[in-house]
Amino acid sequence: MMRMTWLPWTTASTCTTSPAMSSGWTSSTPMASATSPGTPTSSPSPATCWGAWPPRDAKWCPSWTHTSRWTAGIRSTTRSAPVASMSRPRMAVTMKAGAGQARLATPDFTNPEMRAWWASMFSYDHYEASMENLYIWNDMNEPSVFNGPEVTMYKDALHQGGWEHRDLHNLYGFYVQMATAQGLEQRSGGLERPFVLSRAFFAGSQRYGAVWTGDNAAEWDHMKISIPMCLSLALVGISFCGADVGGFFKSPDAELLVRWYQVGAYQPFYRAHAHLDTVRREPWLFGEENKALIRAAIRQRYALLPYWYTTFYHSYRSGQPVMRPLWVEYSDDVTTFSIDDQFLIGNALLVHPVTEQGAHGVQVYLPGKGEVWYDVHSHQKHHAPQTLYVPVTMSSIPVYQRGGSIVPRKERVRRSSDCMYHDPYTLYVALSPQGTAEGDLFIDDGHTYNFEIKAQYLHRHFSFASNTLTARSADSKGIFESPAWIERVVILGAGKPAAVFLRQPGMAETRLDFQHEPETSVLTLRKPGVNIGANWSISLR
Numbered sequence: 001m002m003r004m005t006w007l008p009w010t011t012a013s014t015c016t017t018s019p020a021m022s023s024g025w026t027s028s029t030p031m032a033s034a035t036s037p038g039t040p041t042s043s044p045s046p047a048t049c050w051g052a053w054p055p056r057d058a059k060w061c062p063s064w065t066h067t068s069r070w071t072a073g074i075r076s077t078t079r080s081a082p083v084a085s086m087s088r089p090r091m092a093v094t095m096k097a098g099a100g101q102a103r104l105a106t107p108d109f110t111n112p113e114m115r116a117w118w119a120s121m122f123s124y125d126h127y128e129a130s131m132e133n134l135y136i137w138n139d140m141n142e143p144s145v146f147n148g149p150e151v152t153m154y155k156d157a158l159h160q161g162g163w164e165h166r167d168l169h170n171l172y173g174f175y176v177q178m179a180t181a182q183g184l185e186q187r188s189g190g191l192e193r194p195f196v197l198s199r200a201f202f203a204g205s206q207r208y209g210a211v212w213t214g215d216n217a218a219e220w221d222h223m224k225i226s227i228p229m230c231l232s233l234a235l236v237g238i239s240f241c242g243a244d245v246g247g248f249f250k251s252p253d254a255e256l257l258v259r260w261y262q263v264g265a266y267q268p269f270y271r272a273h274a275h276l277d278t279v280r281r282e283p284w285l286f287g288e289e290n291k292a293l294i295r296a297a298i299r300q301r302y303a304l305l306p307y308w309y310t311t312f313y314h315s316y317r318s319g320q321p322v323m324r325p326l327w328v329e330y331s332d333d334v335t336t337f338s339i340d341d342q343f344l345i346g347n348a349l350l351v352h353p354v355t356e357q358g359a360h361g362v363q364v365y366l367p368g369k370g371e372v373w374y375d376v377h378s379h380q381k382h383h384a385p386q387t388l389y390v391p392v393t394m395s396s397i398p399v400y401q402r403g404g405s406i407v408p409r410k411e412r413v414r415r416s417s418d419c420m421y422h423d424p425y426t427l428y429v430a431l432s433p434q435g436t437a438e439g440d441l442f443i444d445d446g447h448t449y450n451f452e453i454k455a456q457y458l459h460r461h462f463s464f465a466s467n468t469l470t471a472r473s474a475d476s477k478g479i480f481e482s483p484a485w486i487e488r489v490v491i492l493g494a495g496k497p498a499a500v501f502l503r504q505p506g507m508a509e510t511r512l513d514f515q516h517e518p519e520t521s522v523l524t525l526r527k528p529g530v531n532i533g534a535n536w537s538i539s540l541r
Contacts, residue, residue: 091117093157093165106143106153109175110168111160115182122183133447135195136184141176142169142200173200174208181208191448197269201238210240210269218247218278223260224355228340230267234321239312241323242269251279254286255357255394261294262397263353265301266345268308268322293395300397304349305417306408306425306441311346313442313459322346330367333385339365348405348430348439349376352390352398364388364398372403374430374492379520381493403493404432406439406462411488421446424487425532429464431493437464440474443482443532456480458533464491467540471530484532494523497540502528504536512538 093108107114121127127134142152149155155166165172177198184194196209205211213229216222226243233241245264246252252260261283264270274281283294308322315322324344326336342352342364350373352364366373366384373382376399382388390398401407407428414420429437444450444457451457461474469489496516501509513526523540530536 093153093159108159109172109179110163115175115179118179119183119186122180122187124187127187132188132192134184136180136197138173138176138180138196138198138200140199141173143172170200170202173198174202174205177201177205177208191450191453193447193449203236206238206240210242211238212241212269212271213243215248215275216244218250218252218256220256220355220357222247223256223263224341226263226267227343227353227355230323231321231325231340231343234268234323235325235328237319239315239322240268242267242271244274245270245272246274246281248273248275249278252281254290257281257283257286258290258293258297258394259354261297263355265297265397266323266343266349266351266353266399268312270301296395297397299413300399302414302417302420303409303411304345304407305420306410306443307346307349309446310408310440310442314346326350326365326367333367333369335365335385336367348402348407350400350402354392354396354398359392361389361391362398364390364400366400368402370433372430372433372493373400374403375399376401376428379492379517379522381521401428401430401492403430404434404437405430406437406464408439408441422483424485426488426490427462427469427486429462429469429489429491429494431464431491435465435467435493438462441532443484444480451478458482460532467497469538471534471536473535480533482532486528486530486532489525489528489538491523491525493521494540495521496523499541500525501539501541502530502536503539504530504534 091108091111091114093106107118109115109118122130122134122136124130145152152169153165155164155169157165159165159168177196177200180198181194181196184192184196194209198205198209198211199214201211211233213226216226223243230241230243233239242264245260246257247260261272264272272281283291286294311322314320321328322345324346326339326342326344327333329344329347330336341355342350344350350364350366352362354362356362365387366382368384371384373384374380375382381403382400390396392398407430409426409428410420410423411426412420412423414423425441427439429439431437439462441460441462442457443460455477457475457478458480459473459475459478461472463470469491494516496518497514500512500514502512503509512528515524515526516522517524525538528536528538
């Protein structure tokens with residue numbers, strides 16, 4: 001669960017201390033009002049800007065300087081005095097001569113010097129009251145100009161090097177996110193991984209943070225289209241994507257809100273967000289039944305965090321999409337080519353959310369000739385390829401685990417992911433028709449670059465074959481200690497053994513308790529009790 005920071009924009013015409021700013025939040029992209037070339041560049045009085053000087057809680061305020069070229073600068077203030085000033089030529093985007101009356105100017109993030117200054121403003125001595133777990137939201141950084149042409153700056157606005165905005169519009173927001181991420185890294189001495197959510201992005205933005213699909217509305221079509229939108233972004237390398245749950249504009253009814261929480265639980269970036277003027281939509285305002293349905297969806301998300309984290313690690317290493325179309329894994333199956341209402345998470349989970357109002361059932365296509373899929377809720381096994389008609393209720397989120405995969409979960413209910421960090425794991429082993437399965441798990445401290453700098457991580461590999469489940473290191477270079485252990489192993493598609501034994505290096509075999517459900521062929525092994533970083537094997541006999 002991430003603590004997010006909303007980052008309002010400010011201009012000279014509205015340069016007042018807002019509740020957001022007085023609580024220590026800061027502007028995503030400070031904006032300075034400026035005059036066109038030829039207009040006197042006298043500085044506004046402090047009273048014009050803030051009403052009092054110095055402002056007690058102000059973070060950003062425009063300033064002007066007399067130079068041979070038309071410029072706009074940005075001044076950052078503390079509670080008592082200015083701590084930085086940007087007033088050099090070409091540090092802000094400028095308008096060509098004859099552009100008209102007073103316009104809005106923004107920092108020129110195409111200028112490396114501007115980006116370096118911006119990054120420096122996140123240091124602890126400049127960003128007061130911020131802590132190590134600071135997460136930033138770069139909103140409206142296209143940039144958005146409500147009264148501008150095409151709701152952004154003029155196409156002939158000049159950037160560094162004489163480039164017009166029309167030539168690099170898509171790069172502007174990319175550079176804002178880049179500079180923000182660099183600022184968060186610098187303030188920790190390069191140790192902490194930044195989290196920066198950006199509304200504007202471009203090719204390569206995945207290197208700097210997450211994105212979302214923008215200002216959607218509380219409509220069924222908007223919820224449904226979020227799936228192909230995120231799939232498209234994932235295919236071009238931007239995997240950390242999601243949509244505003246419940247819709248940003250308008251107000252969802254209970255059915256739409258519940259379904260959207262269910263859809264979002266299986267998209268990489270998961271958050272609820274709404275416009276200030278919409279009706280409040282906290283889950284507990286929609287009655288106990290709907291609150292319980294939303295809670296259940298969120299719990300599914302949290303239980304799968306170990307799998308999500310591992311899948312993101314693979315994406316980081318290889319660029320493979322986290323959320324991917326079926327044809328990525330089944331490129332020889334033409335049926336998958338046109339499917340965009342269901343998708344895979346990694347290579348092990350298939351999801352078909354309910355996105356139609358009043359739906360009583362969905363058509364789910366299970367790909368893979370000779371493969372099997374298991375319903376993650378009922379554990380029922382289905383042979384592929386086939387199209388299933390799946391009856392649904394308001395509690396239904398059709399999700400299937402691929403036969404031949406092993407998915408790690410954490411199933412203890414906690415208040416946050418931080419509270420789950422040392423919790424034990426449950427391994428879900430879904431057997432293929434050949435009686436085999438494999439999967440992996442990546443673990444590190446979850447917030448620093450020590451997995452790269454010091455090789456402080458665990459990458460574990462699990463495999464099942466010949467009635468034996470084995471755990472070993474997938475990467476011997478990584479060294480990391482974790483108190484977490486394996487609480488349970490659930491084997492889907494298994495027969496009932498006579499006995500189950502755990503073997504660890506240098507120790508005698510121990511017998512494990514188990515339970516077998518013949519109706520679903522589910523075998524549950526209780527409390528192996530082995531550390532997540534240990535090598536071991538479990539034999540079914």
